[in-house]
Amino acid sequence: MHDGNRPRGRIDKREMIVEAAFRVFAREGYAQASVDVIAAEAGVAKPTIYAHLGGKEQMFREVIRSTAARGIAKSSAVLTELPADPPDLREALIAVAWGLVGCFQDERSAALRRLLNAEIVRFPDLFDLIRADAVDPFNEALAGRLARFAHAGRLTLDDPVRAASQFVALITEELPMLSAFGTRPIPREKLEEIVVSGVDLFLRAMR
Amino acid sequence: MHDGNRPRGRIDKREMIVEAAFRVFAREGYAQASVDVIAAEAGVAKPTIYAHLGGKEQMFREVIRSTAARGIAKSSAVLTELPADPPDLREALIAVAWGLVGCFQDERSAALRRLLNAEIVRFPDLFDLIRADAVDPFNEALAGRLARFAHAGRLTLDDPVRAASQFVALITEELPMLSAFGTRPIPREKLEEIVVSGVDLFLRAMR
Amino acid sequence: MHDGNRPRGRIDKREMIVEAAFRVFAREGYAQASVDVIAAEAGVAKPTIYAHLGGKEQMFREVIRSTAARGIAKSSAVLTELPADPPDLREALIAVAWGLVGCFQDERSAALRRLLNAEIVRFPDLFDLIRADAVDPFNEALAGRLARFAHAGRLTLDDPVRAASQFVALITEELPMLSAFGTRPIPREKLEEIVVSGVDLFLRAMR
Amino acid sequence: MHDGNRPRGRIDKREMIVEAAFRVFAREGYAQASVDVIAAEAGVAKPTIYAHLGGKEQMFREVIRSTAARGIAKSSAVLTELPADPPDLREALIAVAWGLVGCFQDERSAALRRLLNAEIVRFPDLFDLIRADAVDPFNEALAGRLARFAHAGRLTLDDPVRAASQFVALITEELPMLSAFGTRPIPREKLEEIVVSGVDLFLRAMR
DNA sequence: GATGAATGAGCGTTCATTCAT
DNA sequence: AATGAATGAACGCTCATTCAT
Numbered sequence: 001m002h003d004g005n006r007p008r009g010r011i012d013k014r015e016m017i018v019e020a021a022f023r024v025f026a027r028e029g030y031a032q033a034s035v036d037v038i039a040a041e042a043g044v045a046k047p048t049i050y051a052h053l054g055g056k057e058q059m060f061r062e063v064i065r066s067t068a069a070r071g072i073a074k075s076s077a078v079l080t081e082l083p084a085d086p087p088d089l090r091e092a093l094i095a096v097a098w099g100l101v102g103c104f105q106d107e108r109s110a111a112l113r114r115l116l117n118a119e120i121v122r123f124p125d126l127f128d129l130i131r132a133d134a135v136d137p138f139n140e141a142l143a144g145r146l147a148r149f150a151h152a153g154r155l156t157l158d159d160p161v162r163a164a165s166q167f168v169a170l171i172t173e174e175l176p177m178l179s180a181f182g183t184r185p186i187p188r189e190k191l192e193e194i195v196v197s198g199v200d201l202f203l204r205a206m207r
Numbered sequence: 208m209h210d211g212n213r214p215r216g217r218i219d220k221r222e223m224i225v226e227a228a229f230r231v232f233a234r235e236g237y238a239q240a241s242v243d244v245i246a247a248e249a250g251v252a253k254p255t256i257y258a259h260l261g262g263k264e265q266m267f268r269e270v271i272r273s274t275a276a277r278g279i280a281k282s283s284a285v286l287t288e289l290p291a292d293p294p295d296l297r298e299a300l301i302a303v304a305w306g307l308v309g310c311f312q313d314e315r316s317a318a319l320r321r322l323l324n325a326e327i328v329r330f331p332d333l334f335d336l337i338r339a340d341a342v343d344p345f346n347e348a349l350a351g352r353l354a355r356f357a358h359a360g361r362l363t364l365d366d367p368v369r370a371a372s373q374f375v376a377l378i379t380e381e382l383p384m385l386s387a388f389g390t391r392p393i394p395r396e397k398l399e400e401i402v403v404s405g406v407d408l409f410l411r412a413m414r
Numbered sequence: 415m416h417d418g419n420r421p422r423g424r425i426d427k428r429e430m431i432v433e434a435a436f437r438v439f440a441r442e443g444y445a446q447a448s449v450d451v452i453a454a455e456a457g458v459a460k461p462t463i464y465a466h467l468g469g470k471e472q473m474f475r476e477v478i479r480s481t482a483a484r485g486i487a488k489s490s491a492v493l494t495e496l497p498a499d500p501p502d503l504r505e506a507l508i509a510v511a512w513g514l515v516g517c518f519q520d521e522r523s524a525a526l527r528r529l530l531n532a533e534i535v536r537f538p539d540l541f542d543l544i545r546a547d548a549v550d551p552f553n554e555a556l557a558g559r560l561a562r563f564a565h566a567g568r569l570t571l572d573d574p575v576r577a578a579s580q581f582v583a584l585i586t587e588e589l590p591m592l593s594a595f596g597t598r599p600i601p602r603e604k605l606e607e608i609v610v611s612g613v614d615l616f617l618r619a620m621r
Numbered sequence: 622m623h624d625g626n627r628p629r630g631r632i633d634k635r636e637m638i639v640e641a642a643f644r645v646f647a648r649e650g651y652a653q654a655s656v657d658v659i660a661a662e663a664g665v666a667k668p669t670i671y672a673h674l675g676g677k678e679q680m681f682r683e684v685i686r687s688t689a690a691r692g693i694a695k696s697s698a699v700l701t702e703l704p705a706d707p708p709d710l711r712e713a714l715i716a717v718a719w720g721l722v723g724c725f726q727d728e729r730s731a732a733l734r735r736l737l738n739a740e741i742v743r744f745p746d747l748f749d750l751i752r753a754d755a756v757d758p759f760n761e762a763l764a765g766r767l768a769r770f771a772h773a774g775r776l777t778l779d780d781p782v783r784a785a786s787q788f789v790a791l792i793t794e795e796l797p798m799l800s801a802f803g804t805r806p807i808p809r810e811k812l813e814e815i816v817v818s819g820v821d822l823f824l825r826a827m828r
Numbered sequence: 829g830a831t832g833a834a835t836g837a838g839c840g841t842t843c844a845t846t847c848a849t
Numbered sequence: 850a851a852t853g854a855a856t857g858a859a860c861g862c863t864c865a866t867t868c869a870t
Contacts, residue, residue: 013833029325031238035861045835047863056861118236118325120388127387162404165381169405173376180334181327197369198376205412220850242844252852254846263844427829443739445652449865459831461867470865532650532739534802541801576818583794583819588786594748595741611783612790619826634854656840666856668842677840 014052017042021053022063026111030060030119060119061126067112068130072137075103079141089154090203096142097171097195104175110182139164155206163206170198221259224249228260229270233318237267237326267326268333274319275337279344282310286348296361297410303349304378304402311382317389346371362413370413377405428466431456435467436477440525444474444533474533475540481526482544486551489517493555503568504617510556511585511609518589524596553578569620577620584612635673638663642674643684647732651681651740681740682747688733689751693758696724700762710775711824717763718792718816725796731803760785776827784827791819 020042024033035056039046053059078099086092103109112130120127139161146167147160157163174194178186227249231240242263246253260266285306293299310316327334346368353374354367364370381401385393434456438447449470453460467473492513500506517523534541553575560581561574571577588608592600641663645654656677660667674680699720707713724730733751741748760782767788768781778784795815799807 027328029236029238029329031236032329034859036859046861047836048834050862051833114324114327117321117383117388120321120390121234122236122239124387124390127390131384159404162400166377166405166408169376169380170373173380174372177338180331180338181324183327183331183334193369197366198373201373201409201412205408241842243842253844254853255851257845258850441742443650443652443743445650446743448863450863460865461832462830464866465829528738528741531735531802534735534804535648536650536653538801538804541804545798573818576814579795580791580819580822583790584787587790587794590738591752594745595738597741597745597748607783611780612787615787615823615826619822655838657838667840668857669855671841672854 013044013048017044017049017052017059018063018066021059022067022108022111025060025063025115026108030056030115030122035059057123061123064112064115064126065129067108071103071106071109071112074106074109075100075138076141078103079138079145082145084145084148085152089149090199093167093199093202094195097167097199100168100171101175101191101195104172105179105182105186107182110179113176114181139168142167155203157206163202167198167202170202171195220251220255224251224256224259224266225269225273228266229274229315229318232267232270232322233315237322237329264330268330268336271319271322271330271333272336274315278310278313278316278319281313281316282307282345283348285310286345286352289352291352291355292359296356297406300374300406300409301402304374304406307375307378308382308398308402311379312386312389312393314389317386320383321388346375349374362410364413370409374405374409377409378402427458427462431458431463431466431473432477432480435473436481436522436525439474439477439529440522444529444536471537475537475543478526478529478540479543481522485517485520485523485526488520488523489514489552490555492517493552493559496559498559498562499566503563504613507581507613507616508609511581511613514582514585515589515605515609518586519593519596519600521596524593527590528595553582556581571620577616581612581616584616585609634665634669638665638670638673638680639684639687642680643688643729643732646681646684646736647729651677651736651743656680678744682744685733685736685747686750688729692724692727692730692733695727695730696721696759697762699724700759700766703766705766705769706773710770711820714788714820714823715816718788718820721789721792722796722812722816725793726800726803726807728803731800734797735802760789763788778827784823788819788823791823792816 017038021033021038024038024041027033028037033056035046035049038059039049042049049059053062078096081099082092082096116126116130143160143164146155146157146163149155150157150160155163171194175186176182178190224245228240228245231245231248234240235244240263242253242256245266246256249256256266260269285303288306289299289303323333323337350367350371353362353364353370356362357364357367362370378401382393383389385397431452435447435452438452438455441447442451447470449460449463452473453463456463463473467476492510495513496506496510530540530544557574557578560569560571560577563569564571564574569577585608589600590596592604638659642654642659645659645662648654649658654677656667656670659680660670663670670680674683699717702720703713703717737747737751764781764785767776767778767784770776771778771781776784792815796807797803799811
């Protein structure tokens with residue numbers, strides 16, 4: 001009795017299509033991406049795409065949704081490694097900052113941001129889908145940690161949610177421009193400078 | 208030397224085309240924008256576009272370039288209003304912050320960012336064109352002002368350029384997500400919160 | 415010999431398919447009708463159609479054939495109600511005329527004529543199939559009745575077959591144009607006018 | 622000054638397209654006819670069709686309209702040859718009947734009827750377009766002639782319009798079935814039989 | 829006997845681009 | 850300098866048909 005070996009070792013076809021579609025959309029943008037190319041890259045015939053995903057637009061939505069979902073998982077992990085009572089707060093925040101930078105640098109994440117920017121006018125609803133699921137949770141979680149530090153007397157801050165946003169701002173704001181929206185690597189030293197000076201500014205203001 | 212030997216007082220045709228092209232590109236994106244529509248909106252025949260701009264791709268480059276140039280002018284003006292020795296530093300920085308926010312909220316500026324995000328992969332060269340002309344100058348100028356404040360003993364900071372970047376980060380980072388990449392208005396109170404708390408965080412760390 | 419060894423009392427699947435196919439062909443035309451829709455409307459899977467009917471073209475032929483067969487039955491019944499020696503010949507012929515009109519107005523019959531017109535060029539063989547089975551028999555039968563009336567001295571005519579055709583012509587020729595090829599109802603009074611004046615013209619010439 | 626030789630000896634392009642479209646629609650039907658084939662047969666590129674005719678549907682409408690217009694001209698000519706006071710009425714009506722048969726047998730006319738039958742469901746409006754312009758006028762004109770004959774005492778009839786319809790019915794009703802909807806020739810003798818016996822029946826009833 | 833899944837081929841339509849004028 | 854007219858190439862999508870189950 002061998003249940004569930006339906007996709008006999010191969011990835012499910014729908015997933016293969018979405019995977020290929022993400023690559024093509026990221027490379028070409030929504031409008032220039034051709035369903036033919038996606039089908040070829042996914043190794044399926046064009047009608048198979050329509051059977052599984054329903055069309056270019058619906059496929060695009062699914063690509064955005066699933067890519068965002070994957071991004072959430074990655075960014076959530078960043079905060080789980082922040083101890084509730086770290087011996088060295090500065091070290092701990094620097095580690096979080098590096099985690100944030102890592103998420104931002106992630107190729108899929110950058111491509112997702114580019115696609116959202118590009119297509120927000122044509123697909124205004126995509127934005128809410130993403131923000132609700134992906135952005136707020138991280139901020140909320142970080143705010144929770146900061147509040148705990150404040151409660152423990154290790155930080156001084158009125159509004160933890162605001163402080164969390166500001167922390168994220170200090171670490172991530174420059175990355176898009178420095179990396180050409182995620183298409184070029186940023187020198188290690190530059191990242192170090194941002195991370196360290198960002199955390200230090202934050203701590204100087206919050207202690 | 209009689210300036211304006213452009214055709215008899217009317218706006219230059221080339222400029223009209225670029226203007227119309229910006230509107231159409233902003234509205235539809237590069238790939239979806241059709242040269243027919245641009246020609247119609249510019250009030251010229253299609254071959255005229257090819258005569259003046261050389262083709263869709265070259266026209267797009269020119270649109271990006273000229274839109275960015277206009278953005279620079281606007282953001283530069285923000286700093287000219289920052290006095291060298293303001294009576295109330297906090298007030299002065301808040302004013303600068305509002306100016307930054309204003310530039311960011313500008314519709315053309317938002318559209319430009321969306322277009323850059325969208326087409327950076329296919330037109331990688333556009334990015335350098337923009338960054339050299341548009342971003343660095345503002346940061347340099349702000350850094351200069353901050354350095355003067357530090358020299359006057361009103362701020363404490365090691366690296367004025369870094370501090371300028373951090374100031375900009377605190378004010379602008381949240382705007383794209385809050386405004387759905389510039390497609391929705393942000394409530395006045397939210398902006399106020401960001402501006403004031405951003406300046407205050409900055410000053411708390413830098414005094 | 416136990417008739418009906420078709421599957422257990424349910425309508426034969428083949429028949430269900432042909433039935434659904436007729437509806438779809440009538441509604442959409444041959445080319446526009448999709449096998450998917452026919453399958454859905456018949457409540458079977460697509461390959462089942464290929465198993466039972468062999469393909470779209472063959473299925474169309476079968477639809478035409480069976481629809482025509484059903485039409486014959488209906489139009490034959492019209493003549494069985496014409497008595498061999500009716501008290502009022504005019505009344506009797508008017509009744510036959512109404513019967514003819516009824517056959518013509520039948521929705522299936524109209525659809526069949528439209529389909530034949532539409533596809534006669536691509537399926538020239540369909541025509542013979544129909545004419546042999548459907549048209550001539552009625553004319554022959556009517557001719558027989560008319561001959562009997564002539565033999566009884568109630569009509570004067572040389573060629574009963576010709577007269578039968580002319581009778582049918584007088585009653586039916588206008589119906590297609592008046593009903594938009596069977597897609598719109600014809601007002602009762604208009605039909606009455608055609609039937610009565612047709613029969614009267616016929617009788618005036620034949621008495 | 623050589624005005625108006627724009628289509629330098631060649632037929633206007635739009636007309637060429639409509640001409641080719643008629644041939645293809647007549648041969649393949651609306652749905653099966655492919656714009657590629659029409660373009661090829663017209664000797665133009667596909668977008669030229671869209672520039673001149675706007676699309677397949679609009680092109681079809683134009684084909685129907687122009688073919689019908691041509692048919693009207695032909696059938697009108699039939700009646701102009703019917704003298705107001707012919708020496709031999711029977712001969713004159715037989716000539717009209719032959720004219721009718723000629724119009725009916727015309728290849729374009731037959732194709733038009735097939736297309737109307739085929740597409741009446743998808744394009745219900747086409748029908749009115751045709752009937753108003755093409756069918757009624759002929760009947761009205763014939764009715765006028767018959768009324769004149771009646772007024773001259775050469776025919777006895779109450780309703781000239783009705784009589785005209787009946788005359789047409791007697792002559793044309795059998796033609797579609799005999800010619801397989803206009804796709805096969807009808808033997809001369811058969812036509813003669815219909816024409817002569819039709820006129821004779823008509824005259825026997827109307828004298 | 830019946831089907832879910834897949835596909836090669838084709839569809840109507842649009843586009844960036846180029847001539848002849 | 851400017852255009853009306855034309856086109857080759859490509860696009861998103863659908864279809865009749867088949868095959869492994």
